[in-house]
Amino acid sequence: MAETLYTPIVGAPIAEGASDQHMVLNMGPQHPATHGVLRLVLEVDGEIVVRLYPEIGYLHTGIEKTCEAKFYQQVVPMTDRVNYLDPLSNNLCYALAVEKLLGLEIPAKGQWFRVLLAELSRLNSHLIWLGTHAMDIGALTVFLYTFREREEILRLFEALAGQRMMTSYIRIGGVSMDPPLDFMARVQAFILTMPEKIDQYSNLLTGNPIFRNRLKNVGFLSAADAIALSVTGPPLRASGVDFDLRRDMPYSSYEKFQFNVPVSNDCDCWARYEVRLIEMRESVKIIQQALDGMPEGLYSAVAPKIVLPDREKMKTQMEALIHHFKIVTEGFAVPAGEVYQGIEAGHGTTGYYVVSDGTAKPYRVHMRYPSFATLQSLETMCKGRMLADVVAVIGSIDIVLGEIDR
Amino acid sequence: MSDSLEQDKNLLDKAAVLEGLPEHPALKAILAWSPDALTDAKFDRGELTLTIAEGEIRAALQTVNAAGYNFFEDMTAVDWFPSTPRFQLSYHILSHSFKERIRLRVLLQDAEPVVDSITSVWAGANYYEREVFDLFGIRFEGHPNLRRILMPDEWVGHPLRKDFPVEGYR
Numbered sequence: 001m002a003e004t005l006y007t008p009i010v011g012a013p014i015a016e017g018a019s020d021q022h023m024v025l026n027m028g029p030q031h032p033a034t035h036g037v038l039r040l041v042l043e044v045d046g047e048i049v050v051r052l053y054p055e056i057g058y059l060h061t062g063i064e065k066t067c068e069a070k071f072y073q074q075v076v077p078m079t080d081r082v083n084y085l086d087p088l089s090n091n092l093c094y095a096l097a098v099e100k101l102l103g104l105e106i107p108a109k110g111q112w113f114r115v116l117l118a119e120l121s122r123l124n125s126h127l128i129w130l131g132t133h134a135m136d137i138g139a140l141t142v143f144l145y146t147f148r149e150r151e152e153i154l155r156l157f158e159a160l161a162g163q164r165m166m167t168s169y170i171r172i173g174g175v176s177m178d179p180p181l182d183f184m185a186r187v188q189a190f191i192l193t194m195p196e197k198i199d200q201y202s203n204l205l206t207g208n209p210i211f212r213n214r215l216k217n218v219g220f221l222s223a224a225d226a227i228a229l230s231v232t233g234p235p236l237r238a239s240g241v242d243f244d245l246r247r248d249m250p251y252s253s254y255e256k257f258q259f260n261v262p263v264s265n266d267c268d269c270w271a272r273y274e275v276r277l278i279e280m281r282e283s284v285k286i287i288q289q290a291l292d293g294m295p296e297g298l299y300s301a302v303a304p305k306i307v308l309p310d311r312e313k314m315k316t317q318m319e320a321l322i323h324h325f326k327i328v329t330e331g332f333a334v335p336a337g338e339v340y341q342g343i344e345a346g347h348g349t350t351g352y353y354v355v356s357d358g359t360a361k362p363y364r365v366h367m368r369y370p371s372f373a374t375l376q377s378l379e380t381m382c383k384g385r386m387l388a389d390v391v392a393v394i395g396s397i398d399i400v401l402g403e404i405d406r
Numbered sequence: 407m408s409d410s411l412e413q414d415k416n417l418l419d420k421a422a423v424l425e426g427l428p429e430h431p432a433l434k435a436i437l438a439w440s441p442d443a444l445t446d447a448k449f450d451r452g453e454l455t456l457t458i459a460e461g462e463i464r465a466a467l468q469t470v471n472a473a474g475y476n477f478f479e480d481m482t483a484v485d486w487f488p489s490t491p492r493f494q495l496s497y498h499i500l501s502h503s504f505k506e507r508i509r510l511r512v513l514l515q516d517a518e519p520v521v522d523s524i525t526s527v528w529a530g531a532n533y534y535e536r537e538v539f540d541l542f543g544i545r546f547e548g549h550p551n552l553r554r555i556l557m558p559d560e561w562v563g564h565p566l567r568k569d570f571p572v573e574g575y576r
Contacts, residue, residue, distance in 0.1 A: 057556040064541075065565055069572065100451050227502075230478050230530030241502065248505045339451055340498050340509065342479065351480050353496065368480040368498075376533055405556060 022050055025387075029058050033136045033391040036401030040378075040390070047387045052379045059405035067365040071331030072098055073172055073308075075365060080166040082367060083403040085128050088121035088157075089345035091170035094365075096251055097341035097352040098172045101334050104306065109297040110174045111253040116187065116290035117160075117170065118252070118343075119283040123194070124153045125346030125398075126280050133273070133395035134205060137214045142204050149197055152190050159183060173307035174300020188291055194284045202277060215269040219381040219393035222267055229380065230373035233348025234279060235397050238264045238271035245344040252343075256293075257286050269396035276398075306332050331360030347371055347398055369403035416450050423447035423454070430454065431501075432508050435473035436466060455509045463512045464522040467497065471527055475499040475508060478528035481535070483542045487568040491515045493544060497524075514544065523549040541566035 022043050029037040037058035043051040063082060067075045079090040092114055099106065106114075131146035154164040159180050161167040169176050205211050221231065226239040236243065244261040246254045262278035264271035300307050308327055309320035326332075336358040342351040348370025355364040374397050381393045417426045427433055427449060436444050436456060443466055446457035458466045467478075477500040484494040493514040500507045514521065523546035524531045535546045536555040543564035546552055554561065563570055 057554075057558070060556040062565055065570075065572070103451070227477055228529045230528065232479075243502050248502075249507070337450055338455070338484075338496070338509075339453060340480070340496075340507065342498075342500075342507065349479065351498065353480065353482060353498070355484050364482075364484045366480070366482040368482075372533060373530055376530055 021045060027390070029055075034394060034401075035132065035399055038375075038394070038399065038401055038404075042387070042390070044387055049382045049385055049387055049390060052382050052390070054375055054378060056375070056401070056404050059401050061406070063406045064365055064367060067362055069361065071360050072334055072362060073327065073331065075362065076171055077166065077168045079367075080168055081402065082406055083345070083347070083350070083369065083371075083400050084165055085400055086121050086125040086346040087165060087167045088117045088170055089125075089343060089350060091168060092118050092252065093341055093343045093345070093350045093352050094354075095170050095172050096343065097339050097354045098334065100339045100341055101337055101354060101356055102172075102306065103335075104173055104301055104303060106174060106252075106301050107297045107299070108253065108295040110299045110301070112256075112290050112294045113175065113179075113299055114170060114252050115254060115257065116287055116294075118345075119286045119290070120153055120156065120187070122346040123280060123283050123287075124150055124157075126276050126283075127153070129276065129346075129395075129398040130201060133398070134211065136391050136395040137211055139205060139208060139211055142201055145197070145200060145204070149194070156183070156186060156190065159186070171300075171307070173303050174298075176308075177310075178299055184291055184294075187287065191284050191287050191291075195281060198277065198280055198284075205273075212270070214389075214392050215273055215396065217268050217270075218385065218389045219269040219272075219396055220267050221377055221381050225377065225380050229377045231348070231377050232370045232373065233344065233346075234275045235272055235374055235377070236348070237262060238275045239267045240265040245342055245349060249342070251341070257289050259286050269392050272396040272398075333358060333360050334362075342368070345370065347400060347403070348374060367403075367406055369400075369406070371397075371399040371401075372404045375399055375404060418448055418450065420444070420447045423449050427454070431473050431504065432456065432470045432475055432499075435469050439465070439469045453507070453509060455511055457511045457513065460512055460514055461522070463495070463497075463510065464524050464527065466510060467499070467524050467527050470499055470508065470510070474503050475501045477502055478524075478530050479507065481524075481531060481538070483538045483544055483566075485542060485566065485568045492517060493519055493542065495521065495538070495544070518543070518545075520545045520547055522547050523552075525549055540564070543567065 022045050025042040025044050027042055028034040028039040039055040041053040042049055063078050067078055076091055079094045080087040083090055127146040127150045131143035134142035157167050158164045161169040221239050223240045226236050242263045247261055259282045262275045264275050304323045309324050313320040314324045334356045336356050338355045340353045342349050351368035353366040354362055357363040382390050417423045443459045443462040445459050448455040479500045480498040482496055486492055491513040495512045497510040523535055535549055538544050539552055540554040540557050541564055
């Protein structure tokens, strides 16, 4: 009977093993707890998950193929759309990869500013995770609070880039324009209140017995499994592996910042909750350091053939107008070669593999996104557990379907 | 070790890499295992690329895994159509202890290539190999479930190949 219920996908491996006692259950793609269009095919014995098979690709737009037809600078807006919850980290990763190909050095101030933006973006991503994760578990209130702060971050992004989610603000060679004059003061005002707000979330959730019981000892993922399945970011650190690219392989001046990397040996959903909560506090600390110690200088590199000129200069100087025209119509040639740049984004390790053949368009852009690899660990975490735990586990690994399907 | 890996030092062929990075743990392990399997090497823009002979890739990855490069981070293909060899596979392997990443590269001579799957070394390569199969049409021998992952099951062709049409009706 199970097999007849499950005809739409021909040859899905899960239908083969379904016996008469087991039921095949379809969860998603339109399911509020799957955080997008994730479809899970579950083989259940009563309420126990026997097997789990993720079906992905519903959001596949062929972004990597599209990138091959664009100039290098035109790829930046594509990167926002891959992970729409952490846009500036994507911009940063792509920009760093192309700058590595070009051998372009960014001024210290630009690097520090990028750190500030990446951490704001991480806060944004973690706030959405916390709100939706708690909502999946049934704690609806937290969502309203986290979105209050997220709104504030989006207003900051809007002040910077004119766009709330698809910022495209970090460009190759620097940033698209200098931030507004009151921007740093606004960030300062925002992060001064943030630790208190994180205490609020913690007050609502940490002591909440329902939340605690739904997460404790659920979704166990051992360190060995996490490494074997290429899990990165907070889920990896919650499995007891002390590795963070920001500290261990620093990029964009992260080596100049003091912060702790939270690690937990509990390996369950609760550990992932705690790790992310501490990460948010650490992000606030990093932003404070970036504000306090931001060096003097320019935000963008002085590279007229790569960085678009100032609007003002473009209208008053012949040279700048020519460079602007050249960049927009012809792009800029990037020396042949291949680079891989990995950064620690909100969800884990984001990596861009860019191959250049010496022309103004990338020959190949491959995007390594954390959710794609982390999704593989879902079956390990859910096997033999209750069906309701699947929802808690999906929330705890914090997947974004945009970056899985690309 | 990080002292020897200066960002600005570029070693562009195998002989230069062997001379310039004699103490590199991955290079040492590969040479100790099978010097012939290493067909080319390059140290460019701070990244070490080791080109491995076709057919040896699984054993090579097992070797670097044993040498401390314990984390499979990424794997993808590049289509160099119309030149031959047409396909290149790039594996990015990270070491948590050395805090360093290497790239293993294999060039595939065949037009419809079949490569050893590395899911027995890292189970996490499963989705990555499915993605490369789906978008490039490279088959992986020994993969537990080699099916399309992003494109629909009934799709014809492999979109990331350079000769896949980007406009018009199909």
